[in-house]
Amino acid sequence: MYKKLLSAGVALALGAGYTLTAFSQGKPETLVKQRQAVMTLHWKYFGPLVAMERGRAPYDAAVAARNAGYLETLGKMPWTDFDPSTKNAKSPALPAIFTEPAKFKQAQEQYLGEIAKLVTVSKTGDEASVKAQIGAVNKSCGNCHDNFREPF
Amino acid sequence: MYKKLLSAGVALALGAGYTLTAFSQGKPETLVKQRQAVMTLHWKYFGPLVAMERGRAPYDAAVAARNAGYLETLGKMPWTDFDPSTKNAKSPALPAIFTEPAKFKQAQEQYLGEIAKLVTVSKTGDEASVKAQIGAVNKSCGNCHDNFREPF
Numbered sequence: 001m002y003k004k005l006l007s008a009g010v011a012l013a014l015g016a017g018y019t020l021t022a023f024s025q026g027k028p029e030t031l032v033k034q035r036q037a038v039m040t041l042h043w044k045y046f047g048p049l050v051a052m053e054r055g056r057a058p059y060d061a062a063v064a065a066r067n068a069g070y071l072e073t074l075g076k077m078p079w080t081d082f083d084p085s086t087k088n089a090k091s092p093a094l095p096a097i098f099t100e101p102a103k104f105k106q107a108q109e110q111y112l113g114e115i116a117k118l119v120t121v122s123k124t125g126d127e128a129s130v131k132a133q134i135g136a137v138n139k140s141c142g143n144c145h146d147n148f149r150e151p152f
Numbered sequence: 153m154y155k156k157l158l159s160a161g162v163a164l165a166l167g168a169g170y171t172l173t174a175f176s177q178g179k180p181e182t183l184v185k186q187r188q189a190v191m192t193l194h195w196k197y198f199g200p201l202v203a204m205e206r207g208r209a210p211y212d213a214a215v216a217a218r219n220a221g222y223l224e225t226l227g228k229m230p231w232t233d234f235d236p237s238t239k240n241a242k243s244p245a246l247p248a249i250f251t252e253p254a255k256f257k258q259a260q261e262q263y264l265g266e267i268a269k270l271v272t273v274s275k276t277g278d279e280a281s282v283k284a285q286i287g288a289v290n291k292s293c294g295n296c297h298d299n300f301r302e303p304f
Contacts, residue, residue, distance in 0.1 A: 034196050037189035041229065044186050073225040077193065 025080075028089040035081035036091070038074050045070045046137070053134040061125035064134075068115070068122040071137075075115050079108055092150035107144040114140045177232075180241040187233035188243070190226050197222045198289070205286040213277035216286075220267070220274040223289075227267050231260055244302035259296040266292045 025031060045067040051057035052064065082097050082104070097104050114137045121133045145152075177183060197219040203209035204216065234249050234256070249256050266289045273285045297304075 033192055037192040037196075040185055040189040041193070044189075044229075070225060070229070073222060077196075077222070 028086040031081040031083055031086050032089045032091045035078040038078040042074055049134045053131045059127050064130050065122040068118045071115050072119050075112050094148050097148050111140040180238040183233040183235055183238050184241045184243045187230040190230040194226050201286045205283045211279050216282050217274040220270045223267050224271050227264050246300050249300050263292040
């Protein structure tokens with residue numbers, strides 16, 4: 001039964017109104033759900049790093065390195081889900097995402113650059129450098145959110 | 153302002169009632185949200201592979217390899233969120249997760265083993281082998297869901 005339902009799920013996901021390719025986009029609500037799932041997991045793995053940076057949790061080099069790696073993979077996931085088809089879907093995303101795509105792209109690249117640096121630095125395990133880079137990532141999160149997301 | 157709110161967010165996430173370590177668990181609802189976020193993203197990247205396997209989308213070796221890598225990382229994320237504290241939280245997870253932990257662990261390991269094989273096979277790009285392994289992963293998803301998740 002699981003098989004049949006899964007089959008129906010795929011049929012639905014790739015169903016009427018969407019081009020049937022391996023890159024198929026889903027319904028706007030699905031895209032919003034997917035990009036929000038990335039944000040949920042980003043926070044799961046970035047929150048503990050901010051806690052370390054601020055001295056609210058003990059510094060743990062292994063967790064920092066592991067989480068940095070997870071964040072790097074997660075960082076590849078949300079962007080295509082900010083599709084123009086989601087412009088009117090319920091979400092805290094601001095219209096600037098679609099009216100200023102170059103600026104949005106730049107904010108993404110800045111964020112991903114800081115995450116890449118965090119991955120590199122976290123491999124050294126050096127506490128001060130790792131904490132400084134956690135701060136830099138945090139700033140790039142804020143930079144994008146300030147311009148492209150409704151205030152929390 | 154973003155900074156202040158983020159700070160408040162961290163304080164909340166790591167707040168009263170939870171041990172303040174880098175491994176801090178959140179509230180049961182947060183854990184459920186996090187593990188469901190993994191399932192959402194699993195489906196985002198596994199759905200297109202099932203579509204390829206069933207001939208509903210053209211085979212794309214690069215997408216198969218990329219998605220397999222994403223699934224491998226995602227596969228590391230949900231398990232600690234099946235914490236006993238979530239036993240009574242609203243979710244389709246079945247009590248067997250907590251009453252039969254060894255069986256649940258075995259199902260996880262079977263799934264992760266099939267994902268690891270998919271990563272290896274997808275690097276060869278061989279269509280028939282990749283498709284067969286997509287089917288094997290799917291079976292292991294179903295095996296775990298059949299025993300530990302309410303029917304869809």
